[in-house]
Amino acid sequence: MDAALDGGVDIxxxxxxxxxxAPLEARHELAALEVLAEACVRHGAxxxxxxxxxxxxxxxxxILHLGQDDLPVEVARRIVGEHIAxxxxxxxxxxxxxxxxxxxxxxxxxxxxxxxxxxxxxPAAGLDLVRHAAEHRGxxxxxxxxxxxxxxxxxxxxxxxxxxxxxxRAITEAEDPRAAASELRSRLP
Numbered sequence: 001m002d003a004a005l006d007g008g009v010d011i012x013x014x015x016x017x018x019x020x021x022a023p024l025e026a027r028h029e030l031a032a033l034e035v036l037a038e039a040c041v042r043h044g045a046x047x048x049x050x051x052x053x054x055x056x057x058x059x060x061x062x063i064l065h066l067g068q069d070d071l072p073v074e075v076a077r078r079i080v081g082e083h084i085a086x087x088x089x090x091x092x093x094x095x096x097x098x099x100x101x102x103x104x105x106x107x108x109x110x111x112x113x114x115x116x117x118x119x120x121x122x123p124a125a126g127l128d129l130v131r132h133a134a135e136h137r138g139x140x141x142x143x144x145x146x147x148x149x150x151x152x153x154x155x156x157x158x159x160x161x162x163x164x165x166x167x168x169r170a171i172t173e174a175e176d177p178r179a180a181a182s183e184l185r186s187r188l189p
Contacts, residue, residue, distance in 0.1 A: 001036070004171045005043035007181025012036050013048035013065060015118070015168075026055055033059040048087070053079040063087060065109075068095060073104040089146075091125050093132050100139035108138070109166055112147020113157055118168050119147065127160040134161020151180070154187055163189050 001012065014033055016024055024032070033049065037059065040047045048063035049056035053076040056064040064080055065087040066073060076086055085106040090096040099108035110133045115124045130145045145162035150170035157165060167184060174180035 001039050002043070003176070003178040004181045005039060005045050007171075007178040008185035009045060009171065009181045011046045011048055011063065012040055013050055013063070013166075015050045023051070026052070026058075029055050030059055033061065037061075056080055056084055065089070073102060077104040090129075091122070093129060096129060096133050096143070097136070097139070100133075100136065100141050100143070105141070107142040107144065109144045109146040111145060111166075113145050114148025114153065116148040116169070122147075124148065127156060130157055130160040130162050134163075151183060154184055158187065158189060 005012070014029065014036060016032060029052070033047065033055070037047050039045070046062040047059070048065050049059060049061040050065050051067065051070050053064055053071055057080050061084060063085045064076060066076060067089045068091070073086055073088065080086070086104055088099040088102065088105045088108045090099050090108050090110050096108060096110050099105050110125065110129045112119050112122055112124055113127060113130060124147065133143050142164065144164040144166045145157045146166035149157055149165050149167050154165065165184065165188065170184060171177050171180045
């Protein structure tokens with residue numbers, strides 16, 4: 001993790017699941033987040049929590065990321081307050097346009113751009129969704145391209161208009177996470 005942060009990663013999000021695919025118990029998630037938070041502080045990065053507003057608040061995270069089927073944003077906002085940014089996953093044009101103007105949402109992600117084992121069964125949204133978000137400039141809201149992005153295709157996402165990306169395997173499975181993060185970061189506009 002420190003190597004990835006040294007390479008330029010500026011947000012770390014815990015998306016871990018238990019060995020059976022179920023979400024981690026809150027106390028285990030908080031313990032893992034404590035370790036991640038210390039690394040984020042050392043490197044000036046932001047800490048993101050997936051799905052759980054209560055855990056984001058307890059962990060004093062910087063960001064809560066919500067999927068389409070998670071807690072409604074207005075409820076999550078009441079739990080976490082105004083000091084924690086809230087992000088939203090989007091998988092098609094309708095969802096992206098809604099997230100771009102939804103009250104309480106601070107940023108959104110579009111994807112998966114390509115199929116990815118981190119989202120089994122979810123079809124790729126493709127570069128057209130990235131182009132749509134770019135053409136509409138996220139309606140003034142920051143947005144990220146996500147899903148299956150790595151060194152072999154990041155330039156395609158950038159050409160489609162992505163200025164920010166989310167990656168998992170491109171860094172976690174890299175032989176040198178620092179170099180992988182640095183390379184991806186250097187290719188962003």
